[in-house]
Amino acid sequence: MTDKFPSVLISPASMAKVDRDAALSGLDSYGLMRRAGFAVAAAALRHYPEAVRFVVLCGPGNNGGDGFVAAAALREAGGNVRVFSLGDPGQLRGDAAKAFADFDGAVEPLEAYRQEQGDLVIDALFGAGLSRDLPPSVTDIIDRLAEVDVPVLAVDLPSGLDGATGKPRPKAFQAQHTVTFVARKPGHVLLPGRGLCGEVEVFDIGIPRRIVERHAGIVGINDLAHWAAMLPRLSDASHKFTRGHLTVFSGKASATGAARLSGLAGLKAGAGLVTLASPGSAVLVNVSQTTAIMIRTVDDIDSLQDYLTDKRMGAFVLGPGFGIGEKARAFALALAERRLVLDADGISSFKEAPESLFDAFASGETRLVLTPHEGEFARLFPDLAGDDSLGKVEKARAAATRAHAVLVYKGADTVIAAPDGRALVNANAPPWLATAGSGDVLAGIIGGLLAQGTAAFEAAAAGVWLHAKAATRLGPGLTAEDLASAVQPFQAETDC
Numbered sequence: 151m152t153d154k155f156p157s158v159l160i161s162p163a164s165m166a167k168v169d170r171d172a173a174l175s176g177l178d179s180y181g182l183m184r185r186a187g188f189a190v191a192a193a194a195l196r197h198y199p200e201a202v203r204f205v206v207l208c209g210p211g212n213n214g215g216d217g218f219v220a221a222a223a224l225r226e227a228g229g230n231v232r233v234f235s236l237g238d239p240g241q242l243r244g245d246a247a248k249a250f251a252d253f254d255g256a257v258e259p260l261e262a263y264r265q266e267q268g269d270l271v272i273d274a275l276f277g278a279g280l281s282r283d284l285p286p287s288v289t290d291i292i293d294r295l296a297e298v299d300v301p302v303l304a305v306d307l308p309s310g311l312d313g314a315t316g317k318p319r320p321k322a323f324q325a326q327h328t329v330t331f332v333a334r335k336p337g338h339v340l341l342p343g344r345g346l347c348g349e350v351e352v353f354d355i356g357i358p359r360r361i362v363e364r365h366a367g368i369v370g371i372n373d374l375a376h377w378a379a380m381l382p383r384l385s386d387a388s389h390k391f392t393r394g395h396l397t398v399f400s401g402k403a404s405a406t407g408a409a410r411l412s413g414l415a416g417l418k419a420g421a422g423l424v425t426l427a428s429p430g431s432a433v434l435v436n437v438s439q440t441t442a443i444m445i446r447t448v449d450d451i452d453s454l455q456d457y458l459t460d461k462r463m464g465a466f467v468l469g470p471g472f473g474i475g476e477k478a479r480a481f482a483l484a485l486a487e488r489r490l491v492l493d494a495d496g497i498s499s500f501k502e503a504p505e506s507l508f509d510a511f512a513s514g515e516t517r518l519v520l521t522p523h524e525g526e527f528a529r530l531f532p533d534l535a536g537d538d539s540l541g542k543v544e545k546a547r548a549a550a551t552r553a554h555a556v557l558v559y560k561g562a563d564t565v566i567a568a569p570d571g572r573a574l575v576n577a578n579a580p581p582w583l584a585t586a587g588s589g590d591v592l593a594g595i596i597g598g599l600l601a602q603g604t605a606a607f608e609a610a611a612a613g614v615w616l617h618a619k620a621a622t623r624l625g626p627g628l629t630a631e632d633l634a635s636a637v638q639p640f641q642a643e644t645d646c
């Protein structure tokens with residue numbers, strides 16, 4: 151479609167400012183609504199040419215206004231249109247009132263709607279202006295539609311879905327298609343919202359780029375626009391030491407695989423050298439299973455301090471298979487001057503004393519990357535995890551600020567956040583990434599990019615994207631071994 155801002159996410163609050171500035175700049179706001187409504191009508195005809203009835207459900211604000219414009223356009227196109235309104239449409243104000251006045255068909259109360267075979271429901275009840283939980287008259291319809299096979303096309307957002315957090319309040323329509331305007335909102339990409347929207351089409355209604363960019367903010371979709379220029383470049387002058395050295399800590403002899411997955415992924419992501427720092431008892435296991443990766447015995451904090459006297463050891467991955475406890479805490483704190491990806495057991499080890507970790511990395515450039523899944527996030531940030539008023543983006547941003555770290559809050563909708571408030575929502579991960587060890591691979595990729603000097607936020611965001619890209623190339627059925635071997639550095643020619 152006409153998505154002019156594929157890397158941008160605009161919150162509903164910022165969208166209201168875009169709307170206001172568009173009107174202040176002299177743009178005809180009713181003209182914008184008409185374009186929005188026409189786009190909805192066109193999408194309805196394109197996707198559901200066989201619909202017997204176009205059922206337009208109109209709400210009390212401008213989302214309802216878009217619905218009236220769409221209803222008028224569909225009638226003009228010869229469609230069988232029925233309009234149902236939440237509340238008295240005579241009470242509509244501004245552009246929505248104009249749209250209602252320009253619609254010359256009958257309007258029935260929302261409660262009168264009874265679904266029939268052949269209906270297409272156009273949901274224009276609430277969009278960006280949803281400010282509280284849906285009333286029962288709307289949740290009743292959502293419940294009824296959930297039991298029948300009636301497709302729903304949502305205007306802007308499926309009604310009930312909070313555009314900022316991606317959460318239903320407390321329910322939302324399950325749409326097959328969503329037509330939104332200007333740019334996607336966080337609710338279109340965060341779960342469960344992403345699943346409720348179906349296929350999202352972004353329609354350019356003609357708001358100038360400068361107005362959108364003024365309010366676009368620092369939350370976006372995780373794509374190459376945000377980091378490609380910051381990735382390492384190879385040249386004839388490159389040699390393995392200029393490409394950086396990544397160290398990955400191995401667990402005990404019975405738990406070494408995770409670290410090897412991270413190490414291989416780091417090497418594949420472009421680190422010049424990778425060392426597995428292994429307990430003496432696990433050296434034989436590690437040596438017998440590695441070739442390009444080097445092995446070094448690091449048993450305790452003294453041997454780690456000795457290892458750290460080599461200042462070229464710039465980047466570390468600690469956590470995969472490492473074991474939870476005092477040793478992990480001591481190692482992480484000893485690495486406070488270096489660049490560290492703390493994953494898995496490394497994160498869980500700080501459950502009782504997260505502040506000691508956060509304090510150690512508090513000053514200077516951001517050099518700690520935390521990669522928790524949902525359970526690990528709750529161990530370090532129980533208050534944020536339990537705050538239902540926050541969406542995943544807000545949780546990740548608050549955690550990043552508190553921890554002085556880049557947060558990679560994993561899941562199908564991984565959020566990458568920096569202490570300065572920047573945040574990206576990842577949207578290219580296939581579901582077959584949900585397999586044991588895939589997180590170890592991700593930690594290794596990020597470590598490999600850190601080793602090459604990429605700044606922590608960009609390394610984390612690019613790492614998440616490259617991880618998903620490798621999984622997409624491999625297809626369903628991949629194992630973490632396949633994934634680690636398939637990691638490739640970003641290549642502008644083939645990855646764009």
Ligand SMILES: NC(=O)C1=CN([C@@H]2O[C@H](COP(=O)(O)OP(=O)(O)OC[C@H]3O[C@@H](n4cnc5c(N)ncnc54)[C@H](O)[C@@H]3O)[C@@H](O)[C@H]2O)[C@@H](O)CC1
Pocket residue numbers: 165166168169172182183186209210211212213214215216275276277278279280281282283284285305306307331355
């Ligand atoms: N931003 C823009 O530039 C454009 C916006 N347009 C449309 O305008 C919409 C936003 O319009 P509005 O700001 O009027 O917001 P909405 O139409 O989403 O809803 C706002 C109205 O619903 C009420 N309301 C909110 N939650 C409620 C609840 N749970 N129960 C009952 N009433 C509730 C509010 O008090 C307000 O009257 C967008 O979603 C989009 O469809 C389009 O017309 C195109 C241009």
Ligand SMILES: Nc1ncnc2c1ncn2[C@@H]1O[C@H](COP(=O)(O)OP(=O)(O)O)[C@@H](O)[C@H]1O
Pocket residue numbers: 494523560561562563564579580581582583584585586587588589590591592617
């Ligand atoms: N349903 C899903 N769709 C896409 N990506 C997923 C899904 N579930 C998990 N992932 C990704 O897979 C990885 C799993 O990591 P993690 O939970 O640490 O697993 P493990 O500890 O087994 O390595 C993360 O990068 C996560 O974002």
Ligand SMILES: [K+]
Pocket residue numbers: 213273274275276277304305306307308309
């Ligand atoms: K809607």
